[in-house]
Amino acid sequence: MRLNYIQQAYKGLHDGWRYIVGIMIVIFFVVAGQIPYTVAAIVExxxxxxxxxxxxESDLMGLLESNLNLALMLLSFAVALVGIFLVNKFLHKMTITQLTTSRSKIDWKRFWVIFFAWxxxxxxLVLLDYFASPEHYVFNFDLNKFLILSVIAIALVPLQTSCEEYFFRGYLMQGIGVVTKNRWLPLIVTSVIFGLLHIANPEVDQLGYGIMVYYIGTGLFLGIMTLMDEGLELALGFHAANNLFTALLVTADWTAFQTYSILKDTSDPTRAGFGDVFMPVFVMFPLILFILSKVYKWKNWKEKLFGNIQEPPKEDYKIIDE
Structure with missing residues (x-):
């Protein structure tokens, strides 16, 4: 019997206390990863x-040179990702593949298909808005700075997004699932926590708490994608594309990513409304899920999103001696 994505946790050590300890260790790595940024900010x-x-917060964001600021900010996620992998390997005795997918090996084709598509x-969509409202943008391109940005972004943005996916849709999704024995609770909890952790973003100050609908909705979208596809590959690809292409293409003075991108949005941030917040969550994300369901032949939505998690028979997974 093929185990579903959450059931992969049964292939390792899955006691509830291990996930509590694991979260604490990951938090330690997050804090450790922020030390270089903090030191650089203090020195500057x-x-x-x-x-x-x-x-x-606005002054802090502009304290360091933009490329250096981005590199040090993303470095903390890279360090945290190492922490997640170490916890998975040594505390839970699981492989990266088991944390990533229910398939026998990671399906990188899924990752690249959605990466380039999104x-x-x-x-x-950004270019469409640029041509429709050019007065809201300025051409921000500086070749030398952009080339440095490209190296930093291509190397580190996927590590940042992978850190978030492996922690929320991976580690926490599996952990909460095997502890509570259901699917809907890890989906809701990880999505809400994912959204709330963005509450300190400068976008919230500018756009108000309504943008939390977007952050939590994005968490739900990625969580549904993970549960329906029985793996993280699609969520990893979508998240990486979303952040990487945005970092390279457009920035604004009030966004979390301050970059030497090609375009700079100079419009009043309060103009962000239905199109920027609600349109993605209630129109685009459902449409993407519908298309993916046809491409990958997803079935049994009710069971996969709201069904119970059963511990599989011992013969269906490797028993690990402590």
Whole structure:
């Protein structure tokens, strides 16, 4: 019997306390990964004669040179990703493949198909808005700075998005699933936590708490994708494309990613409304799920999203001695 994605956790050590300890270890790696950024910010603030603790978020974002700021910010996610993999291997005795998919090996074709598909679509939507409302943008292209940005983004953005996917749709999804023995609770919990962790983003200050609908809705979208497809490949590809193409194509003074992108959005951020927040969650994401369901022949939606998780017979998974 082929085990579903959440049931992959039964192939390793899956006691509830291990997930609590694992989360604490991952948090330690997150904090450790932020040390280089913190040190660089302290040094730069001292050089400018500023008190780091008196700076508001906008000033903090502009304290370091943009490419350096992005690299150090993304570095913390890369360190955290290492922590997730170490916890998975040594605390749970599981492989990266088991954390990634229910398939016998990771399906990279799924990753690349949605990566390029969403990259092209999302870039097209930005360009469409640019040509429809050119007064809201300025041409921000600087070849030398953009080339450096490209190297940083291509190398580190996928690590940032993979960190979030492996932690929320991977580690927590499997952990909560085997502990609670159902699917809907890990889907809801991981989506809400994923959304709430974005509450400190500068976008929330500019657009208001309504944008949390987008963040939590994105978490639900990626979670549904993971449960229906029985693996992280599609979620990894979508998330990587979403952040990478955005970092390279467009930035704004009020976004979390401050980059030397090709375009800069200079419009009033309060103009973001239905099209920017609700359209993706209630129109585009359902449409994407519908298309993927046809491409990958997803069935049994009710069972896969709301069904119970049964511990499989011992002969269907490897028994690990502690």
């Amino acid at each position: 603030a001292h050089r400018q004669g500023l008190n780091l603790f008196e700076l508001n 990259g092209i679509i999302s870039s097209g």
